[in-house]
Amino acid sequence: MRALCWHGKQDIRCDTVPDPKIEHPRDAIIKVTSCAICGSDLHLYDNFMPGMENGDIMGHETMGIVEEVGSEVSNLKKGDRVVIPFTIFCGECDQCRRGNFSVCERSNRNKSLADKVFGHTTAGLFGYTHLTGGYPGGQAEYLRVPFADRTHIKVPGGIPDETLLFLSDIFPTGWQAAVQCDIQPDDTVAIWGCGPVGQFAIRSALLLGAKQVIAIDRVPERLAMAEAGGATVIDFSKESVVERLNELTRGKGPEKCIDCVGLEAHATATIDSMYDRAKQAVMLETDRPHVLREMMYVCRPAGVLSIPGVYGGLLDKVPFGMAMNKGLTFRMGQTHVNRWTDDLLRRIEQGQIDPSFVITHTVGLAEGPNMYKTFRDKLDGCIKVVLKP
Amino acid sequence: MSRPVIAPKHARALAQGLGWFSIGLGVAEVLMPHRVTRATGLHGHERLVASYGVREIATGIGLLTSRDPTPWLWGRVGGDALDIGTLAAGLRPANRDRERSGAALLAVLGVAALDLVCVLALKPSRRPPLPLADYRRRSGLPQPPGAMRGAASDFVVPADMRTPPALRWPAEAR
Ligand SMILES: NC(=O)c1ccc[n+]([C@@H]2O[C@H](COP(=O)([O-])OP(=O)(O)OC[C@H]3O[C@@H](n4cnc5c(N)ncnc54)[C@H](O)[C@@H]3O)[C@@H](O)[C@H]2O)c1
Ligand SMILES: [Zn+2]
Ligand SMILES: [Zn+2]
Numbered sequence: 001m002r003a004l005c006w007h008g009k010q011d012i013r014c015d016t017v018p019d020p021k022i023e024h025p026r027d028a029i030i031k032v033t034s035c036a037i038c039g040s041d042l043h044l045y046d047n048f049m050p051g052m053e054n055g056d057i058m059g060h061e062t063m064g065i066v067e068e069v070g071s072e073v074s075n076l077k078k079g080d081r082v083v084i085p086f087t088i089f090c091g092e093c094d095q096c097r098r099g100n101f102s103v104c105e106r107s108n109r110n111k112s113l114a115d116k117v118f119g120h121t122t123a124g125l126f127g128y129t130h131l132t133g134g135y136p137g138g139q140a141e142y143l144r145v146p147f148a149d150r151t152h153i154k155v156p157g158g159i160p161d162e163t164l165l166f167l168s169d170i171f172p173t174g175w176q177a178a179v180q181c182d183i184q185p186d187d188t189v190a191i192w193g194c195g196p197v198g199q200f201a202i203r204s205a206l207l208l209g210a211k212q213v214i215a216i217d218r219v220p221e222r223l224a225m226a227e228a229g230g231a232t233v234i235d236f237s238k239e240s241v242v243e244r245l246n247e248l249t250r251g252k253g254p255e256k257c258i259d260c261v262g263l264e265a266h267a268t269a270t271i272d273s274m275y276d277r278a279k280q281a282v283m284l285e286t287d288r289p290h291v292l293r294e295m296m297y298v299c300r301p302a303g304v305l306s307i308p309g310v311y312g313g314l315l316d317k318v319p320f321g322m323a324m325n326k327g328l329t330f331r332m333g334q335t336h337v338n339r340w341t342d343d344l345l346r347r348i349e350q351g352q353i354d355p356s357f358v359i360t361h362t363v364g365l366a367e368g369p370n371m372y373k374t375f376r377d378k379l380d381g382c383i384k385v386v387l388k389p
Numbered sequence: 390m391s392r393p394v395i396a397p398k399h400a401r402a403l404a405q406g407l408g409w410f411s412i413g414l415g416v417a418e419v420l421m422p423h424r425v426t427r428a429t430g431l432h433g434h435e436r437l438v439a440s441y442g443v444r445e446i447a448t449g450i451g452l453l454t455s456r457d458p459t460p461w462l463w464g465r466v467g468g469d470a471l472d473i474g475t476l477a478a479g480l481r482p483a484n485r486d487r488e489r490s491g492a493a494l495l496a497v498l499g500v501a502a503l504d505l506v507c508v509l510a511l512k513p514s515r516r517p518p519l520p521l522a523d524y525r526r527r528s529g530l531p532q533p534p535g536a537m538r539g540a541a542s543d544f545v546v547p548a549d550m551r552t553p554p555a556l557r558w559p560a561e562a563r
Contacts, residue, residue, distance in 0.1 A: 182546050185539070228524065229528055281454065331550065
């Protein structure tokens with residue numbers, strides 16, 4: 001089959017690779033009908049995430065049709081239409097029973113490695129580093145789904161792929177980011193980053209009843225899309241984020257702050273951002289935590305910082321003393337996708353939201369490598385790319 | 390614009406090559422300005438040549454270390470223009486070594502062409518983005534945002550993600 005494979009920094013190729021096979025009785029194989037490129041894939045593309053290997057198949061936002069199931073998968077059959085969450089989970093361990101699927105204790109097949117690096121293992125993820133199992137991803141014609149009896153979302157016919165696909169990741173991710181804020185009717189929610197995750201966080205915060213949603217980015221079309229979702233926008237390349245946020249909250253600061261940017265934050269000529277660039281270049285620091293610093297500074301005391309943005313390793317000059325003294329609450333993590341998807345599928349079916357609004361590009365698999373660059377560099381007005389294998 | 394002469398992948402390799410070339414030339418200009426002026430018929434301009442050397446080294450480091458070599462390549466193109474101007478001045482009849490200046494000028498013109506080919510090949514072919522108005526229509530919501538505020542308030546935040554009452558606004562009356 002054909003698949004998009006990682007071959008090093010900014011080198012993704014459409015290769016021909018062996019078809020996946022059932023390897024375990026709880027596996028299923030699905031024929032991929034749609035998949036997408038995520039901001040998390042860009043961290044791999046730019047080689048900021050340790051533990052990638054030459055030839056790894058990319059992709060963790062996938063849907064399709066069940067082709068074959070292992071002997072222990074009784075709740076799926078050939079022909080079922082499924083969306084596959086990016087977090088692989090067993091459904092039985094202590095964490096899964098609490099709904100903490102992204103830290104499932106059993107689905108990471110490189111558990112001992114993860115135990116060493118993270119202290120304790122987290123869940124297996126598709127198309128991601130070998131620290132999270134190194135499972136082949138879904139930017140391919142076929143995908144093997146481990147623990148398939150749990151790791152799936154059954155979806156009905158009659159709704160297009162484009163409306164359902166993002167149940168795999170970015171819709172629940174934006175949703176969890178807002179849910180973690182426990183939004184109250186008087187809250188101002190400030191959201192850094194108007195990429196796909198930010199767009200869903202904006203709409204989730206609105207639907208959950210935030211009084212005011214403020215969105216921060218510098219890419220004009222992304223800011224325009226944020227406005228469409230009801231956000232007041234700040235262009236960080238033109239205005240001071242801290243000043244504007246204080247103005248918009250009568251000097252109090254936003255009660256809730258969401259980081260939908262992660263470790264590759266850009267900044268315009270602030271001292272801390274140049275410091276990060278320099279240290280990253282000589283490998284004294286892995287991540288650029290500019291957004292985290294800004295959130296800690298501007299957040300109202302006793303507020304909540306919700307962090308869906310991905311960080312990879314070591315962060316420097318994080319003003320933790322400030323955060324401690326302000327009594328901030330931090331909530332973060334990879335999304336517990338299936339904890340939310342039944343509810344979100346119902347909201348889609350009821351017409352509360354149609355996630356396809358975010359798609360700007362739909363192409364075949366062979367175009368994938370080019371699309372990584374287009375998406376990363378925000379060329380051609382690109383916000384979200386869907387691939388049709 | 391017509392298609393670039395070389396593929397972006399090769400252009401990136403070329404940019405690296407130009408980076409090393411810059412550093413090599415720059416080091417020569419800084420350490421041995423006399424030899425360089427002799428070879429190019431620019432007697433008496435040693436200090437100018439040495440300062441060009443500093444420029445070359447800086448550009449070379451920029452080319453080799455930055456993710457996007459484009460601004461540094463434009464820097465090289467600007468530098469080429471300076472070099473060409475300086476060498477053209479060496480062509481005046483009064484200069485005994487004007488043949489050397491001429492030869493050097495030809496070489497610089499060649500390198501300048503390479504710089505231009507490289508920077509143009511790296512220029513992303515950016516189809517004009519969709520009009521912003523198109524993005525302003527993409528709400529994903531069935532009604533205007535104002536009407537959708539709180540539409541999901543039937544959702545119950547799970548206990549592990551709830552904010553303790555003491556940290557909520559407005560403070561609950563006690
Ligand atoms: N927690 C999870 O489970 C999960 C799931 C999906 C994605 N993610 C992460 O969420 C993040 C966003 O993903 P995406 O798909 O939207 O990616 P994206 O790269 O398209 O979006 C990032 C946006 O942030 C903007 N930005 C950069 N610097 C900024 C700054 N200083 N202030 C404000 N905005 C800034 C960029 O212009 C861009 O629009 C990534 O880190 C991704 O890895 C996490
Ligand atoms: Zn993702
Ligand atoms: Zn589990």
